[in-house]
Amino acid sequence: MNKPPLSLRQEFVRKALHLAAAVFPVAYALGAPRGAIVVALAVTSVVALALEWLRRANARVGAIFDRFFGAIVRPHERRSITGATWLSLACLITVLVFARNAAIAALWCATVGDPAASLFGKWATGKSTVTAERSGKTLTGSLACLIVSFGGVWMVAGYAPLSAAMIAAAATVVEAWPVQLDDNIRVAAAAGAIAQLLA
Secondary structure (H helix, E strand, O other): OOOOOOOHHHHHHHHHHHHHHHHHHHHHHOOOOHHHHHHHHHHHHHHHHHHHHHHHHOHHHHHHHHHHHHHHOOHHHHOOOOHHHHHHHHHHHHHHHOOHHHHHHHHHHHHHHHHHHHHHHHHHHOOOOOOEOOEOOOHHHHHHHHHHHHHHHHHOOOOOHHHHHHHHHHHHHHHHOOOOOOHHHHHHHHHHHHHHHHO
C-alpha cells in the first residue's frame, strides 16, 4: 500500500528540521571558523550515514527510526537515502569546495530557500508539492525559494543585490528542475557555483 502524501503539518515538521541546518550559514557568516563548520558537518554526515545503514541492517533500529521519523519520511526514502542525509552531505561538500562567502550563499539557499519552496507551495495548494521527484512543483513555491534565497544571499552572505538575484535564480531553477538527483545537492551545487563565479 502506497503511503499518502505528507500533510501540511507533517511537511512543516519535516522542514522545521531542515531549517535547523540554517545554523551553519548563519554561524559561518558570524565568523565561525571554517574548520569548526567542517568538523560539525562531518560528524553530522557520519552519524546520518551510519543511521541509514543501521535502519536497514537492524530491524530494531529500523523500528525505532520508523517510530520517530516514519510519519515525515517520503515514500521513496524508505528504500533510499533520506533528504536529511543528502542535506548534511551537500552542506559538508559545499564548505569544503567553495570559498567562504560562496559557501554561505549556497548553504543559505539549500537550508532556507529550498524548504521555503516546499512549505509555501504546499500551503498554497493544500497538496504535497514533492510527492515525486519529477512533479509537484508550484509557482508559489518557486517564488518563495527565489525571494527567501535572495534575501539571505544579500543580507547574510553579503552579495550585491544583482549578484544575489542571480544566485537565487540559479537555486530556484534547479530546485524546480525535474531530475532524479536530490534537490539538496542540486541547490547547493548550483548556488555555490554561481556564487563562486560572482565572488
